[in-house]
Amino acid sequence: MTDLVQKLYREQTLSKQELIELINCDDSAAERLRSLAEKVRIENYGHDIYVRGLIEFSNYCKQDCRYCGIRKSNLNCERYRLSFDEIMECCGEGYALGFRTFVLQSGEDAYFNDDRICEIITAIKKKYPDCALTLSIGEKSYESYKRYYDCGADRYLLRHETADKAHYEKLHPKAQSFENRRRCLNDLKEIGYQTGCGFMVGSPYQTDECIAEDLLFIKEFNPHMVGIGPFISHRDTEYRDFPSGTLEMTLRLLSIIRLMLPKVLLPATTALATIDPRGREKGILAGANVVMPNLSPVSVRKKYQIYDNKICTGDESAQCRRCLEERVHSVGCRIVTDRGDSKNI
Ligand code: SAH
Numbered sequence: 001m002t003d004l005v006q007k008l009y010r011e012q013t014l015s016k017q018e019l020i021e022l023i024n025c026d027d028s029a030a031e032r033l034r035s036l037a038e039k040v041r042i043e044n045y046g047h048d049i050y051v052r053g054l055i056e057f058s059n060y061c062k063q064d065c066r067y068c069g070i071r072k073s074n075l076n077c078e079r080y081r082l083s084f085d086e087i088m089e090c091c092g093e094g095y096a097l098g099f100r101t102f103v104l105q106s107g108e109d110a111y112f113n114d115d116r117i118c119e120i121i122t123a124i125k126k127k128y129p130d131c132a133l134t135l136s137i138g139e140k141s142y143e144s145y146k147r148y149y150d151c152g153a154d155r156y157l158l159r160h161e162t163a164d165k166a167h168y169e170k171l172h173p174k175a176q177s178f179e180n181r182r183r184c185l186n187d188l189k190e191i192g193y194q195t196g197c198g199f200m201v202g203s204p205y206q207t208d209e210c211i212a213e214d215l216l217f218i219k220e221f222n223p224h225m226v227g228i229g230p231f232i233s234h235r236d237t238e239y240r241d242f243p244s245g246t247l248e249m250t251l252r253l254l255s256i257i258r259l260m261l262p263k264v265l266l267p268a269t270t271a272l273a274t275i276d277p278r279g280r281e282k283g284i285l286a287g288a289n290v291v292m293p294n295l296s297p298v299s300v301r302k303k304y305q306i307y308d309n310k311i312c313t314g315d316e317s318a319q320c321r322r323c324l325e326e327r328v329h330s331v332g333c334r335i336v337t338d339r340g341d342s343k344n345i
Helices: 004-011 016-023 027-045 084-096 114-127 142-151 165-171 178-191 208-221 247-260 270-275 279-285 317-330
Strands: 048-051 053-058 101-106 132-136 155-157 194-201 225-230 334-336
Touching (some): 004 247, 016 247, 027 279, 053 084, 084 101, 084 317, 101 155, 114 132, 114 142, 142 178, 155 225, 165 178, 194 208, 194 247, 208 247, 225 247, 225 270, 247 270, 247 279, 270 279, 279 317, 317 334
Parallel strands (some): 048 334, 053 101, 101 132, 132 155, 155 194, 194 225
16 A cells, blocks of 8 residues: 555645545554654744734624524624724734734624725734735625735635535525635635635534545645634534534644645644644644734623634733743744745745
């Protein structure tokens, strides 16, 4: 039998069947996979870990993704919006703590129309010209994406969620189409954003075939960033009784993605840290090179509950920053004060 770990390292891709075999490999192959992914991370990014300050500025959402706690039809979700001034304050606090990338994330909130989003982008880029600005605000038209980009937005995160159309249609209502999600990703890349796609590990009805398709899609799309984290159920959704994605599978997939796209920006996500107390550290050891702590005001953090038991909802940003510093050190790395642009160009 060919050694799939070595083959992936050499060729940076595998066939669908081989990927299915690799994600089910035994523990010793999984450890070789991890160790090669760590090596490749170090070759490309050294021991530097990039931080992104996440500002969750609204949890209003017109979409109805079945897995998500802030979906429109969750009437138990207490909705909030940050004001322009509150968003700017988050940036100020983040800048002082050494963040040089801000990520503005929200549900799809009609209140924040293009004029308002552009006003925020323009103000942040004017006040912090040395910082990168990432948007993660969902599906928009080409024209809207272009306007944000022309105002100075640098990056956009939009997970593809699943590369299998039938699976996509199970996870979302009819009004949300697989094709539109793909159209958005293509538009973002064409406009010139550093673009991020990604998916949940262990989402309801996900099969090994789905995961292999996700990996092949990521390879082909060749994004600058890939966000993956375990699915975690939310009590107010129809998936409340589905099990969470596992630590082991998430780590394997992080390593596979690092070997497929050696220069990609790969976060160890909050969801990963939610299912395991050392999730972020283990993510870094598996090839991740980015962490995205929360900069939102503590007063709203509990309300941006896309899944149950999300961590760090009670901590001040400065506490989170210190805690992360220690965690990153414990695995031989350091947090750097840098925009942390993608080398995958
Ligand atoms: N509205 C934005 C931001 C969505 S929240 C957008 O559409 O891009 C960011 C990501 O959280 C989603 O893309 C999804 O992959 C993830 N997510 C949502 N619900 C989740 C859950 N229950 N468990 C784990 N991740 C979840």
